Amino acid sequence: MMHPLDPPTLDELQRAVKVVGTSGRIGERPHVCLAALEEPPKEMVLAWRPEEPAPPRRLKVVTVDRASSLTYESVVNLDDDTIETCQSLTGIHAPVLLDEFNDCQNLPRDPAVAAALARRGVTNPDTVYVEPWPAAWFEGLPYDQSHRRLARAVFYVFEEKGDQPWSRPVHGLVAVVDRSTGEVVELIDDAPVPVPPVSTRIDPDSLGPLRTDVKPLEIIQREGPSFTLEGNELRWQRWSMRISMHPMEGLVFHQISYDDPVAGRVRPILYRAAMAEMVVPYGDPQGQHFWRHVFDQGEVGMGRAANPLKLGCDCLGEIVYLDAPIIGMDGQPGILEHAVCIHEEDNNVLWRHRDTLRNVTESRRDRRLVVSFWATLGNYDYGFFWYFHQDGNIELEVKLSGIVLTGATEPGAPASPYGTKVTDDMEAPHHQHFFNIRLDLDIDGPVNRIEEVDASPEPPGPDNPWGNAFRPRVTVLEKESEAKRRADPTASRCWRIVNPEVLNAMGRPVAYQLITGPAPVLFAQPDSAVGRRAEFAYNHVHVTAYDPTETRASGEYPTQHPGGAGLPAFQAADRNLVDTDVVVWVTCGVTHVARPEDYPVMPVERTGFMLRAHGFFDANPALDVPPLSVVNGEDSCCH
Numbered sequence: 001m002m003h004p005l006d007p008p009t010l011d012e013l014q015r016a017v018k019v020v021g022t023s024g025r026i027g028e029r030p031h032v033c034l035a036a037l038e039e040p041p042k043e044m045v046l047a048w049r050p051e052e053p054a055p056p057r058r059l060k061v062v063t064v065d066r067a068s069s070l071t072y073e074s075v076v077n078l079d080d081d082t083i084e085t086c087q088s089l090t091g092i093h094a095p096v097l098l099d100e101f102n103d104c105q106n107l108p109r110d111p112a113v114a115a116a117l118a119r120r121g122v123t124n125p126d127t128v129y130v131e132p133w134p135a136a137w138f139e140g141l142p143y144d145q146s147h148r149r150l151a152r153a154v155f156y157v158f159e160e161k162g163d164q165p166w167s168r169p170v171h172g173l174v175a176v177v178d179r180s181t182g183e184v185v186e187l188i189d190d191a192p193v194p195v196p197p198v199s200t201r202i203d204p205d206s207l208g209p210l211r212t213d214v215k216p217l218e219i220i221q222r223e224g225p226s227f228t229l230e231g232n233e234l235r236w237q238r239w240s241m242r243i244s245m246h247p248m249e250g251l252v253f254h255q256i257s258y259d260d261p262v263a264g265r266v267r268p269i270l271y272r273a274a275m276a277e278m279v280v281p282y283g284d285p286q287g288q289h290f291w292r293h294v295f296d297q298g299e300v301g302m303g304r305a306a307n308p309l310k311l312g313c314d315c316l317g318e319i320v321y322l323d324a325p326i327i328g329m330d331g332q333p334g335i336l337e338h339a340v341c342i343h344e345e346d347n348n349v350l351w352r353h354r355d356t357l358r359n360v361t362e363s364r365r366d367r368r369l370v371v372s373f374w375a376t377l378g379n380y381d382y383g384f385f386w387y388f389h390q391d392g393n394i395e396l397e398v399k400l401s402g403i404v405l406t407g408a409t410e411p412g413a414p415a416s417p418y419g420t421k422v423t424d425d426m427e428a429p430h431h432q433h434f435f436n437i438r439l440d441l442d443i444d445g446p447v448n449r450i451e452e453v454d455a456s457p458e459p460p461g462p463d464n465p466w467g468n469a470f471r472p473r474v475t476v477l478e479k480e481s482e483a484k485r486r487a488d489p490t491a492s493r494c495w496r497i498v499n500p501e502v503l504n505a506m507g508r509p510v511a512y513q514l515i516t517g518p519a520p521v522l523f524a525q526p527d528s529a530v531g532r533r534a535e536f537a538y539n540h541v542h543v544t545a546y547d548p549t550e551t552r553a554s555g556e557y558p559t560q561h562p563g564g565a566g567l568p569a570f571q572a573a574d575r576n577l578v579d580t581d582v583v584v585w586v587t588c589g590v591t592h593v594a595r596p597e598d599y600p601v602m603p604v605e606r607t608g609f610m611l612r613a614h615g616f617f618d619a620n621p622a623l624d625v626p627p628l629s630v631v632n633g634e635d636s637c638c639h
């Protein structure tokens with residue numbers, strides 16, 4: 001039995017690709033980029049019951065005609081394998097294709113590129129690895145005004161498999177390339193610097209003696225994990241949700257609900273949660289780096305770049321994996337095995353108190369459900385870890401690892417103001433990583449409002465005779481023009497998603513609280529290329545009125561887009577946000593001034609946010625978590 005939100009099966013992907021591919025409507029040299037479910041309307045999904053027939057299954061298939069560089073969007077009805085709509089889109093570009101990447105590997109044989117490489121002592125084209133980056137978009141550069149599919153390609157020396165190309169950058173050489181024809185539109189060749197001579201490897205044999213005092217740590221759940229995964233429906237500890245992999249958004253959650261025994265009903269919290277964009281702007285003005293600000297989601301795709309996960313490497317314990325039918329970077333439908341890892345973790349203490357009159361401690365262990373995946377985008381690896389807690393809280397932790405981007409310097413030269421020396425002959429430019437997550441919150445139903453809450457001192461006066469008084473102050477975000485907000489840790493600022501129609505036992509409207517982590521905002525100037533294209537990164541919280549077609553913070557096709565799409569366009573409507581269906585967009589991220597310790601591979605860095613029940617329950621909802629002595633059937637000191 002299919003659920004209306006089930007992601008496409010392999011058979012559905014294959015059928016949709018066949019229908020579109022044989023239609024003769026998508027150009028001379030079509031290449032499949034992606035296909036994803038066209039989700040049925042929310043009200044239809046909420047009204048649907050399992051005994052009823054599922055709504056029509058529709059997939060959107062995005063293709064690129066490599067002859068014309070045009071992008072086509074087709075909607076296929078899988079009930080009768082017909083094309084409902086098919087249109088070529090002008091002024092936008094689809095995400096990157098593996099064929100384009102492969103074609104770019106021929107660049108070292110281009111005479112001008114070969115000559116530039118030779119000036120740097122690189123004469124064997126077989127030892128050059130080419131990395132074609134999405135080209136961004138610059139108003140002042142003439143080729144960016146054209147409708148070509150462009151890449152800005154950079155070069156590395158790479159002699160054998162296992163070598164990390166990022167350890168041997170060819171500096172001062174960038175080829176602007178037409179992805180469709182392979183033509184070098186412009187070759188930027190400045191500041192030739194010697195190519196660093198040493199290839200770095202990060203396998204155990206290459207890293208030298210390993211420490212010998214790490215004893216095995218095994219996680220055993222004799223009776224198996226406490227969750228169930230049936231199809232795409234995951235249930236654990238009163239939580240239920242649907243999980244799937246989207247080619248662009250990566251891991252998508254639908255219908256996250258909590259079965260509340262006190263209220264006696266299943267209570268909706270989130271209708272849909274997924275990343276809506278990410279961007280990595282570099283802060284170094286030199287020619288090698290200034291243009292780098294890839295939108296890894298919209299220009300590449302988090303599901304397309306997702307990894308097959310391995311026990312003991314990516315997740316530890318009793319693991320259940322979700323396999324994901326997906327169209328890979330090569331345009332072929334297939335199954336990405338072990339795309340999502342699901343497991344439980346002990347997370348130390350959930351709640352505790354020691355009764356010092358009796359010398360007795362009541363303590364409960366915190367168990368959390370972890371739903372995660374990893375994606376690799378060029379030199380970086382990103383892990384997305386969603387945590388569900390027994391006290392009703394939901395958390396996202398983004399983990400950043402991989403290899404920092406490098407440029408070569410003269411050996412012994414001092415670092416520039418815009419980078420950190422990570423070896424004697426390499427510098428890692430400063431950059432930022434921003435992640436925007438779209439949260440279609442439905443706290444006890446779709447009618448919600450958003451309050452911004454700042455704690456602040458009471459002014460001196462009759463209300464504050466002792467000078468100690470402070471209190472939270474609430475501002476309702478009434479319209480979209482008011483709903484571009486920054487965190488303020490000095491005011492303990494948070495936001496509440498409130499349902500005014502449902503009251504808790506204290507007579508207050510039920511709510512969840514959004515707590516953002518310490519996160520920077522975009523440093524690039526607002527009229528810079530990245531400033532226009534990634535406006536979402538200037539604020540931590542945006543709120544929009546619900547519209548199912550508004551899913552990406554920088555628009556659906558950021559590739560070579562001049563900017564203004566996504567959140568700025570959505571919020572320009574200045575819709576009402578009070579007591580209606582609202583969507584919250586959270587930006588988190590880090591400013592990465594690289595450290596020597598980040599090289600040759602970076603220890604995990606973290607960012608994220610939390611959704612915390614705030615008057616959603618009438619009391620601590622985790623009072624019914626049993627002590628370990630009950631779970632294990634053994635004596636225990638903790639109650």
Ligand code: CO
Pocket residue numbers: 404431433592
């Ligand atoms: Co970084």
